[in-house]
Amino acid sequence: MKSNYFDYELIHTCKKTGARAGLLHTPHGDIETPIFMPVGTHSTVKMLTNEQIKSTGAQIILSNSYHLYLRPGHKLIEEFGGIHGWMNWDKPVLTDSGGFQVFSLAKNRKISEDGVEFRDTKDGTKHFISPEKSMEIQQSIGADIIMAFDECSPYPCDYKTAKSAMDRTHRWLKRCIESKHNDKQALFPIVQGAFFEDLRKESANFVTQFDSVGFAIGGLSVGEPHDIMNKFTKLTTSLLPQNKPRYLMGVGTTEDLLDGIINGVDMFDCVLPTRNARHGSFFTHEGRKIIKNKEFERDNLPLDPLCDCYACRNHSRAYIRHLFRQNEGTALTLLSIHNIQFLINLVKRARIAILNDEYDTFYNEVYKNLR
């Protein structure tokens, strides 16, 4: 899995906290870590144009191979030059393997050793995704970073189920590696093992036998309490090599990013900034707020007075509240821009603090203001 197209430099480790700042080189440019990656499941970050995504400072976006396989089809995307040509996006892209849909679409799928049979909830058609199929899809789509096809177990989860999902994830990882042929793509293995220390250790041991560009931590942020998530994040990063980026999948909130970074994570993705935007809530340095609320009826402040995103530079809370209440799509765009840029600015500032060996101060300052 050695590649000339990827390289990770661990630039600095905060002397006080162990938080990491790095640089990940990819075929479509460099990514400064720690990084937050916005999610664009259907090859668009919902409600945003590429220009708007870039305005938030996003360096890489996520997409989803399962959803793109269903519509419009990975072969069609390949005809358009892969995801970069398809959506005219020239920066790095990461695709999830469809593994998370094994978890999130649990009612509509059947798992076997060979793979997973999904039933499309839109038209009822059945689709079989194996590790080989997921690799075929992800190689057609052509993202820079692609993910192993895994089985993410739920919370809570008994030991037997967790172990069986983990073992299967390991066997599937081997099959993913064997069917990967393009060295312009980096395949990230995923550590599973649910909420059992010995399984997490076993899983980390297993996946790190392969020389991958980076490693992902899966199976967290699935409904467990925060302290449990933090405990297992910390445990897992301690088992991963120092000279590789660690990607904590599906995280998260302001607090989760702060905690993830202090626990040695380099990469995050989450649907929250965009989903929260569509549902009317926004991040601020004082915590999350809800734009619908009456307290903002005559509020002339921007969403967050400390934010310099497009929405905050141009519009008041009162105006955006009005747009949201009238079901005007612009409200969702403005809130999405803000929420994404808020998290990206957060990790940017974290990076500076790390380089100055002051991440502990930064961490405490930001936490103190959150309600």
Added chain:
RNA sequence: GUGAGUAUAGUACAAUGGUAGUACGUUGGUUUGUGGCACCAAUCAUUAGAGUUCGAUUCUCUAUGCUCACA
């Protein structure tokens, strides 16, 4: 002016001789590798008066408002 119809939540509509529902609105909340403006909860009403009845928002009468038709 005459006749007919009608009156239930902020709005639009249900239902019922014994517990008055829905939608939207309003107020608050949820959301973590996206099943694309979602979900959850709270709040808010029988026009007024008289009669029949054990009991009337419901049936009867009167008043008032509104709608339509005719003058």
